Amino acid sequence: MALAEVDRLTFSYPESERPALSDVSLTLEAGEVVAVLGPSGSGKSTLLRALAGLVPHFHGGRFEGRVVVGGLDTRRFRPADLAGAVATLFQDPENQVVFGRVANEVAFGLENLGTPPDQIWPRAHAALVEVGAARLAERRTETLSAGELQRVCLAAVLALEPKLLVLDEPTSQLDPEGAVAILDVACELGAAVLVSEQRPALPLERCSRVLFVDEGTIRLDAPRDEALARLPDEYVPREPRPLGEAPGSGEAVCRLEDVTFAYDSRPVLERRSLTLRRGEVVALTGPNGVGKTTLAKVAAGLLEPQSGGVERNGRSCYLSQDPGRYLVKERVVDEAALAVGGNLERARRALAEVGLAGFEHRHPRDLSSGERERLALASVLVADPEILILDEPTRGVDPPRKADLAARLRRDADRRATLVVTHDLLFAGHVADRVVSLGTRDHVHA
Amino acid sequence: MSPVPAAALLAALAAVALITDRAWVVAAIAIALLLLCLRAPRGRRRLYLVGTLGSALSVLLLSPLVSHVGTHVIWDGPRIPVIGYLDVTSEEIAAAGIQALRLAAVGLAFAAYALLLDLDRLLQAAGFARRSVLAAGLATRLVPTLERDAAGFVEALRGRGVEVEGVRGLARLMSPLVAGSLERALNLAEAMEARGFGRSGRTRAPSAPWTRLDRLALVAAILLVLGAIWL
Numbered sequence: 001m002a003l004a005e006v007d008r009l010t011f012s013y014p015e016s017e018r019p020a021l022s023d024v025s026l027t028l029e030a031g032e033v034v035a036v037l038g039p040s041g042s043g044k045s046t047l048l049r050a051l052a053g054l055v056p057h058f059h060g061g062r063f064e065g066r067v068v069v070g071g072l073d074t075r076r077f078r079p080a081d082l083a084g085a086v087a088t089l090f091q092d093p094e095n096q097v098v099f100g101r102v103a104n105e106v107a108f109g110l111e112n113l114g115t116p117p118d119q120i121w122p123r124a125h126a127a128l129v130e131v132g133a134a135r136l137a138e139r140r141t142e143t144l145s146a147g148e149l150q151r152v153c154l155a156a157v158l159a160l161e162p163k164l165l166v167l168d169e170p171t172s173q174l175d176p177e178g179a180v181a182i183l184d185v186a187c188e189l190g191a192a193v194l195v196s197e198q199r200p201a202l203p204l205e206r207c208s209r210v211l212f213v214d215e216g217t218i219r220l221d222a223p224r225d226e227a228l229a230r231l232p233d234e235y236v237p238r239e240p241r242p243l244g245e246a247p248g249s250g251e252a253v254c255r256l257e258d259v260t261f262a263y264d265s266r267p268v269l270e271r272r273s274l275t276l277r278r279g280e281v282v283a284l285t286g287p288n289g290v291g292k293t294t295l296a297k298v299a300a301g302l303l304e305p306q307s308g309g310v311e312r313n314g315r316s317c318y319l320s321q322d323p324g325r326y327l328v329k330e331r332v333v334d335e336a337a338l339a340v341g342g343n344l345e346r347a348r349r350a351l352a353e354v355g356l357a358g359f360e361h362r363h364p365r366d367l368s369s370g371e372r373e374r375l376a377l378a379s380v381l382v383a384d385p386e387i388l389i390l391d392e393p394t395r396g397v398d399p400p401r402k403a404d405l406a407a408r409l410r411r412d413a414d415r416r417a418t419l420v421v422t423h424d425l426l427f428a429g430h431v432a433d434r435v436v437s438l439g440t441r442d443h444v445h446a
Numbered sequence: 447m448s449p450v451p452a453a454a455l456l457a458a459l460a461a462v463a464l465i466t467d468r469a470w471v472v473a474a475i476a477i478a479l480l481l482l483c484l485r486a487p488r489g490r491r492r493l494y495l496v497g498t499l500g501s502a503l504s505v506l507l508l509s510p511l512v513s514h515v516g517t518h519v520i521w522d523g524p525r526i527p528v529i530g531y532l533d534v535t536s537e538e539i540a541a542a543g544i545q546a547l548r549l550a551a552v553g554l555a556f557a558a559y560a561l562l563l564d565l566d567r568l569l570q571a572a573g574f575a576r577r578s579v580l581a582a583g584l585a586t587r588l589v590p591t592l593e594r595d596a597a598g599f600v601e602a603l604r605g606r607g608v609e610v611e612g613v614r615g616l617a618r619l620m621s622p623l624v625a626g627s628l629e630r631a632l633n634l635a636e637a638m639e640a641r642g643f644g645r646s647g648r649t650r651a652p653s654a655p656w657t658r659l660d661r662l663a664l665v666a667a668i669l670l671v672l673g674a675i676w677l
Contacts, residue, residue, distance in 0.1 A: 058636050083642030095633035098580075100587065104566040107651045112642030120651040142590065156641065264489055302604055318605030325602035328622050339606035365625055380606060389605075 001071075002027040003192050004051055004086075004164055009065035011046060011055055020046040022216040024065075028194065030163065033187050035203035035224075036196040037235050038213035039398040040370025044196045047213060048166045051194065052088045053079040070163050084113050087162035089186075091169040091369075091396065093149040096156075102128070102144070103137040106156045113160060127159035128152075131185050147178035147288045154182055158189065167195040171202060172395050173321075175287045175423045198398055199424060201237035204228070234399035241429030248280035248433060253417045254299055254316065254387045259308035261294055268294045271308070274436060276387060276417035281409055283428035284421045286438035292421045293321070293391055295438065299419060300389045314386025314416075319376060321392035321421075326364065326376040333360035335375060339383040350382035351375075353408065355401075373397050377405070384415070391421045406431040448656055449568035451663035456555045456563075458667035462674040463551035469540075472547040479554035486561035493593050494561060498553030502546040509542035510534045560589070571653060584634075588627065595626050 006026045012019045021043045028034065028051075036044050049055040053074040056063040067074040070085030087109075090096050099105040106124040115123065128134045133151045141149065150170060157165065165186055171179030179202055187193055187206040195203045204210070210227035212220035212235070220230055228236060254276040261269040268291040276282060276299065284292050297303040298310060300318035317339065320326075329335040337347035351357060354374040359367065364375060373396055380388070388409075394402045402424070409418055409431050422428050428435060459479065463472045483491055512529060516537025523532030565583045569576070599619050600610045610616060638644075 052640055054636055054640060058639060078644075079639045080642045080645040083640060083645065088637075088640045090633070090637055092633070095630055096637040098584070098634065098638060099566045099569075100583075101564060101566045104651075108643075109641035110649075111651055112645055112648050114645075114647040114649050117649050117652050120649070124651075142587075160641070264487070297601075300605060302601055315607065317607065320598065320602045320605060322598060322602075324626065325598045327626070328599060328603065328619070338603070338608050365629065383606060 003030045004028040004069045005067070006047075006050065007066040007068075009047075009050060009063075009067060011050065011064070012062045013046075014060045016061075019062075019216050021050065024216070024218055026211065026218060026221060028164065028192050030192055031190060032209055033193045033195070033203075033207045034209045034211060035200070035207040036194060036211045036213060037200050037203075037231070038211075038219075039400060040198075040373075040396070041368050042213045043216040044213050045168055046216075047211075048088070048168050048194060048196060050074065051164065052086050052166055053077060053082045054088070080112070083109065083162075084160060085162060086164040086166060087157035087160045088166040088168065089150075089154055089157050089170045091172055093146060093153045093173070096153050097141050097149065100140055100142065102133070102139050102141055102152050105141060105152055106137075106159050109156055109160045123159050123161075124155075127155040130158055131155045132181065145289050146173040147175065150174060150178070150182060154185065158185075162191055165189065165191045165193045167193065169196055169198060169396060172198065173392075176425060178288055179423075198394075198396055199426070200231075200235045200399065201426070204237055232400075234403055238426065240425040243283060243429060243432055243435040245434055245436070247275060248277045250277040250279035250417075251313075252276070253278050253313045254419075255309075255311045256295070256299060256305075257309040257311075259295070259298055259305040259310065261291075261298060261303060261305045263294075269298070269305070272438075273308075274299065276419055278386070278417050279414050280433045281413050281418040281420060281431050283432035283435045284419055284438065285423070285425065285428060285435055290439035292438055296389050296391050296419060296421050299387070312387060315383065316387035316389060317380045317383045317385040319380040319390040319393055321395060323369070323372040323376040323396075326372070326379045328364075330363060331360065332356065332362050332364055332367070332375060335364050336378045336382055339379060346382055347378075350378040353381070354378045355404075369396055370398065370401070374401070381408075384412075386416050387419075388416050389419045389421075392423065393420065394422060394424045394427050402427050403430070447663060448571075448654070448660045449563045449565070450571045451656070451660040451667070452563055453559060453568055454667040455663045455670075456559050458670040460552045460555035461671050463548050463555075465671075465674040466677070467544075469544050469547065472544060472551055476547050476551040476554060479551060479558055482558045483554055483561060486557075490590060491557070491561055493589060494553075494557035498550055498557055501553065502550035505549055506542050506546035509545060510538035513538050513541070515541060567653060591630070592623055592627060595623055599623070 006024055009021055009024045010019050011021045038044050046055055050067050051069055057078050069082055072082055072085060097105060098108055103124055106127055107120050110120045110123055128137055131151045131154050133155055136148060136152060167186060171182055183202055183206055197203045207224055210222060210224055211218055212231060220227060252275050256274045258271045258273055259269055260271055272295055286292050298305050300316045302318055326335055333344055333347050336351050337344050340346045348360060351360060354377050356374055367375060377393060420431060459475050463475045466472060483495060511532050516535035518536040519533055520536055521534040525531050569579050569583050596619055599622060603610055
C-alpha cells in the first residue's frame with residue numbers, strides 16, 4: 001500500500017477564482033525521495049500543505065478529491081492528528097519557533113504527540129545529535145543564526161519520527177554547506193521525503209523521482225534520470241561558471257578601507273577593504289555569519305564602521321534579504337514609488353520590468369512570496385542608483401526569474417557598480433564579473 | 447534558580463511596591479530590580495528599560511501639574527482650558543515620586559521576568575492552563591520581535607534613501623508592524639498545528655526537581671507579601 005495518495009485533487013484558496021491545484025493525482029511510496037520543482041506560484045507549496053493536511057484545514061478554500069497519508073484521510077483528520085505520520089519543515093525558521101530554549105523547542109512536538117515523558121528528552125537529544133546541533137540544546141533560540149535555527153527546526157520534526165517528511169524550500173536562507181547538510185540529514189532518514197527547492201541542483205542530486213508542477217498541475221512525474229532529460233533548461237543543474245577576483249577598470253564609486261565593525265563588542269568585520277567600480281557586478285560570497293550582510297550595509301551607508309574609511313561617489317540603494325520589509329504602503333505602486341519621491345510613472349515602469357504589471361493597486365500583503373520578492377526588487381531598482389547592493393536577491397526566486405534578474409543586472413551594469421551578496425553560486429556565475437569571498441581571507445582587496 | 451520561585455519572588459516584589467507606603471522600600475525594590483535587569487544583554491534590555499524608566503519619569507513630571515492636592519504651593523501657573531489652574535505643591539511632588547517609583551518597580555519586575563527567566567521552563571511547570579501560559583510566553587517574546595521588525599522596516603526605507611524621522615515617521619510604521627505580527631502569528635499557528643499542537647492526550651517533559659534555594663525563594667516571596675500587608 002502506498003504511503004500517501006493524492007487522488008484528483010483540485011483546490012482553490014478562499015477568494016481566489018483560479019485553482020491553486022487542478023486535478024492532481026500521485027502516489028508516494030515509503031522511503032522514496034522526491035524533488036518538487038516548478039516556478040513560484042505554481043502550486044508546489046499548496047501540494048505540500050495538502051499532504052500535511054494544512055490544506056484545507058488551516059487555510060480554508062474549496063477542496064475536491066482525496067488525500068490519504070499513512071492511511072488517514074486528510075478531510076477527516078486534522079493536521080495535528082496527522083503529525084505523527086507527516087512532518088513539515090517550512091521555509092522560514094523564524095516563523096516556526098515556539099520556545100525560547102532549543103531543547104524545549106525539539107521536545108514540543110513530542111509532548112503534543114503524547115510521547116511517554118521518560119522518552120521525551122532522550123528522543124529530543126537524539127534528534128539534535130542527528131542534525132549536528134547537540135551543542136545548541138541549552139542555547140536561546142533568538143541567539144542562533146538562520147542555519148543553526150533551521151537545523152533545530154529540522155531536529156524538531158525528525159524527533160517525531162515521521163513516515164513522510166515534507167520540506168518546503170528548507171534551505172533558502174542557508175549557505176551551500178548548510179543547505180547540503182540539512183538535505184543530507186533529511187534524505188538519509190529512511191522516511192519518504194518530498195522536497196521543494198528553488199536551487200534545483202540540491203534535491204536533484206539526492207532524489208529518486210522528480211515532480212515538475214506548473215499552473216497547478218503536475219507536468220512531469222518521472223524517475224530522476226528521465227526527468228533530467230525532460231526538465232525545462234533552467235532547472236537542469238550545471239556547474240557554476242568559475243569567477244576570477246581581478247577588479248574591473250572603471251571608476252571607483254564605493255571604496256571601503258580597513259573597515260572594522262562589531263555588534264555589542266562582538267567583532268564581525270576586522271580591517272576589511274573592498275572597492276566597487278562602475279561597470280562591474282561583484283558577487284560577495286561566504287558562509288553564514290561571516291559578515292557579508294554587514295559589509296554590504298557598511299558599503300550602502302546603513303552602518304557606520306567603528307574604524308576605517310568609507311567613500312561613496314553617488315547614490316546607493318540596498319535591497320534587504322527579507323522581502324517582508326517592503327510592505328509599508330497600502331498599494332504596490334506606492335511601495336515601489338517610495339524611493340523616487342512618489343513618482344508613480346517610474347514606479348509603474350519598475351513594476352512592469354519585474355513582471356508585476358497589473359498589480360499596481362493590490363495591497364502588498366496580498367502578494368505571494370515570489371511576488372513580494374519581485375516587489376522588493378522593483379522598490380530598489382526603481383531608483384536607478386550609482387551603487388546597487390542586493391542582499392540575497394534570489395532567495396525563493398525560481399530559476400527562470402533568476403535568469404531574468406541576471407540578464408537585467410548585466411544589461412544595466414555599465415550605469416553603476418553592483419554588489420550582489422549571494423549563496424547561490426550558479427546565479428553568481430551568471431551575473432558577476434568577479435567574486436569576493438569572505439571567510440577565506442582576512443583582507444579583501446579589490 | 448527554577449523559574450517558578452523566581453517568578454513568584456518578582457511578583458512578590460512588585461506586589462510589595464504597590465502595597466507599601468514607605469517610599470524608601472519602593473525605591474530599594476526599584477534599584478534592586480534595575481541592577482538585576484542590567485545583567486541582561488544590552489541589546490535585549492534597552493527597550494524594556496527605556497519604556498519603564500521613561501514612563502516613570504513621565505508620571506513624575508506630569509502628575510504634579512494635573513493633580514490638585516495639598517496646600518504648600520511651590521509654583522503657581524496659568525489657567526489652562528479643561529485642565530484648570532496649573533500649580534505644583536510639595537504634596538503633589540511627594541505623591542508623584544512614590545507613584546513613579548511604584549511604576550518603575552512593577553515595570554522592572556516585568557522586565558526581569560521577560561529578560562532573565564527561562565519562560566519555557568515556567569510554561570513546563572504550568573500543569574494547568576497550558577494554552578494560556580503558552581500565549582503569555584509568546585506575547586512576552588512579541589516585544590523584541592516587534593522591535594526587530596521596526597528596525598527592519600526603518601533599514602529597508604533607509605536603503606531606498608527614505609529617512610524615517612520623528613514620532614510621525616515612526617507612527618506610520620505601526621500599521622505594517624501590526625499586520626506583520628498578525629501574519630507571523632498565522633504562520634506560527636500553522637507550524638504549531640503541523641507539529642501536533644491541539645491534539646488530545648499530550649504529555650509533559652519531566653522538569654528538574656526544586657533545589658533548596660528554590661524553596662527559600664518561594665518562602666521569601668510569601669513572607670514579603672505578608673510583611674507588606676502587616677506593616
